[in-house]
Amino acid sequence: MPEQQSSFSIKNWSQDDQPREKLRDKGKSTLSDAELVAILISTGNKNESAVALSQRILASTNHSLNALGKLSLKQLMEFKGIGEAKAITITAALELGRRRKLEEPSALKKIDSSRAVFNIMHPIIGDLPHEEFWIIYLNNSNKVIQKSQLSKGGITGTMVDVRLVLKTALEVGAVALILVHNHPSGTLKPSNADKAVTIKLKKAAEGLDIKVLDHLIITEKEYLSFADEQLM
Known part of the structure; x- marks a missing residue:
């Protein structure tokens, strides 16, 4: 069982399929949403890779990051391979994205419409x-x-x-x-x-x-x- 689990770890994938290396070598914009989530969770479960698991999680929200950000820790942990630590990591990352969107430049914004x-x-x-x-x-x-x-x-x-x-x-x-x-x-x-x-x-x-x-x-x-x- 441990051997099956480790085979789906990102570090054991071929270099072309490793999201972390892809981000480093080709830039963050080249990664899909699932690949970015896969970096957060690092491993999948005994039956699927981190990317495959991330794709399944995103599919459950109709591939909406906004909807993903609304999932509770309990809802995320219903996916096999997502424990509390991974659920917290996903939630924290999406909350940072939400807060980044809220930040405003120092210049006052003009309302023209x-x-x-x-x-x-x-x-x-x-x-x-x-x-x-x-x-x-x-x-x-x-x-x-x-x-x-x-x-x-x-x-x-x-x-x-x-x-x-x-x-x-x-x-x-x-x-x-x-x-x-x-x-x-x-x-x-x-x-x-x-x-x-x-x-x-x-x-x-x-x-x-x-x-x-x-x-x-x-x-x-x-x-x-x-x-x-x-x-x-």
């Missing part, structure tokens, strides 16, 4: 299993000064602390706001609560000459802009 808002916020809330409501604060050049989570969970008008939103806007010198929240259900249809929150914040901000420019609903793949749909 609803798509720009989506590109900023989707990595943060696009695939969450619960709702989160965020405020993006903009300066007079429509550049992002700050983005803050306002609430977590279902959205109702009573959960929106208007005073906190406007207090923060004044503190950071914002002249405009964009509201953003996600719908884990995947639906892009605004609820009555979504519309009520938009009206509530828009009316409150007007008293301080602060504009609410848009409200985006974000799902895992798409978004709806209140401004684009003339719902403001």
Whole structure:
């Protein structure tokens, strides 16, 4: 049994089939997703190589790295050859990738379209299993000064602390706001609560000459802009 297991170790493969050496000699972009995962787990099981096992794991998520990142340790360990240590390694690597995507350059990002808002916020809330409501604060050049989570969970008008939103806007010198929240259900249809929150914040901000420019609903793949749909 140990001999069968070791024959599928990466270090025992022919050099042309070794993902680590391929990355070193040909560059990271030449590797498939399965080969990259194989580097993380190093070995497969007695019946399949690390690459074959990685291919099977990816096939279970329809070859989606995003879906792979959502698998729990328990779900990963259901694959023969994936113990706790390997499951933790896969989870840690995908979490690093997610955090890398969240990092922003030091220069302030300018908002010139609803798509720009989506590109900023989707990595943060696009695939969450619960709702989160965020405020993006903009300066007079429509550049992002700050983005803050306002609430977590279902959205109702009573959960929106208007005073906190406007207090923060004044503190950071914002002249405009964009509201953003996600719908884990995947639906892009605004609820009555979504519309009520938009009206509530828009009316409150007007008293301080602060504009609410848009409200985006974000799902895992798409978004709806209140401004684009003339719902403001």
